Amino acid sequence: MTQNFGTTKLTPIRDDNRAAASILQHVFAALTAKGYDPVAQLTGFVLTGDPTYITSHDNARSMICRLERDEILEELVRSYFRVDPVQY
Structure with a gap:
């Protein structure tokens, strides 16, 4: 007998598989250019959703706000x- 314990399966968004990667690379570079620790800043953003963790330099904040946090994760x-x- 198969039991379902309420596990939720997320279905990935397929519109542009590389958009999130490209945006994250751009944001990482912008944070580095401004002297921030990109790992700490991105972690803060993913955990809280607060866009002030991301610099507005080089349009990084605007770009990352186009993504949902689950897409980033x-x-x-x-x-x-x-x-x-493409595997999944």
């Missing part, structure tokens, strides 16, 4: 495990 996990987005 999904891209970070995909990148960490080096998983091709």
Whole structure:
């Protein structure tokens, strides 16, 4: 007998598989250019959703606000495990 314990399955957004990666790279570069610790700043943004963690330099804040936080987290996990987005 199969039991369902209420697990939720997220379905990835397929519009542009590389958009999140490209935006994250751009934001990382902008944070670095302004002297911020990009890992700490991106972590703060993902945890809170507060856009003030991201510099407005080079339009980085505007760009990252186009993404949902779950898209950002999904891209970070995909990148960490080096998983091709087309696989799923």
